[in-house]
Amino acid sequence: MAEEQTIVLGGGCFWCTEAVFKEVRGITDVESGYCNGQVERPSYEAVCTGQTGHAEVVRLRFDPAQISLRQILEIFFVVHDPTQLNRQGNDVGTQYRSGIYFTTPAQEAEARAFLAELAAQKTFPRPVVTELQPLSNYWPAEDYHQDFFEKNPYQGYCMAVAAPKVAKFRKTFAELQRP
Template sequence: MRKIKTVLLTLVLAMAVQAVSIAQGSKPATEKATFGMGCFWCSEAIFQRLKGVTKVESGYAGGSVKNPTYEAVCSGTTGHAEVVQVTFQPSVISYKELLEIFWKMHDPTTLNKQGADVGTQYRSIIFYHNEQQKALANTYKAELNKQKAFPDPIVTAIEPFKNFYVAENYHQNYFKLNGSQPYCRMVILPKVDKLEKVFKQKLKQ
């Protein structure tokens, strides 16, 4: 995981150079980031704990069907991925930092699979909202592959954001409301524990 941190520092320098060519102006109060990294229950529990994150919604993106249901997405016929849409304050936590957490908190080398969850809806994917996010995601991915940060090549897709459909109410705040359930204890809790260990300084009090 040290290689991921090294890549992050490299990106900071690279993007500082790129920023010179960007028109000056104040950063927006909030921005959005959309990530697919397996089951959105796990992803939601991770990003909700970060300083500077004001909202996290579980939902569906990347498919061809409007307003899909959970059952339809799980069938694998709609083309959607389970994702979280993260609203964050760039003055508190940067998109680069969110990417670092994205890479570390799931396995980006397994195609359409995270642990026991298998299917295209569980694919690793980044939906970028602007050209800067696109550049950061592509550069970060390339550097991680170049430095062999993972045993296998990264298969994470990087695609433009087109639409996002909020998942059913019972999917929202799932870990907070269902922490005693077996899936939460066996799958989500270990990820939360890892987050608290690796990113302690980035967590809300």
């Protein structure tokens, strides 16, 4: 059996990204957090100022025997817009940047090849601006951010932004949805 791996993804608001990946078969844990900034133990309020350098992210633990990193990246690139620099929809700021934060050299190589493939195939109408960086200075988000969509499905933002991303995942990747 392959050993569990960790990858961290930033695709805008972590509520949305978390909501999608909680439904993915082979993902064993999803945690909203902040990474690649300069401040220790940043708060949501501090990250929202854009002054800490952190991205809002989800830390995914996954079983590579059930889901590959490539499949995770395919989902990620369907449920967010990787061509928007420092924003996703109405969420604007460096904390909402698109990013892949790897934890092993093999993940870096696979993600780099995947990004090159997207560019070569001109998958998107504009260039992909997703940053590819080693994971650093990761901190879990506050408890009230964890499982936010699951706990607040009728909250306005969840209904308007997160729910359509979850629906898109379900439609596009039905075979990868948890039973």
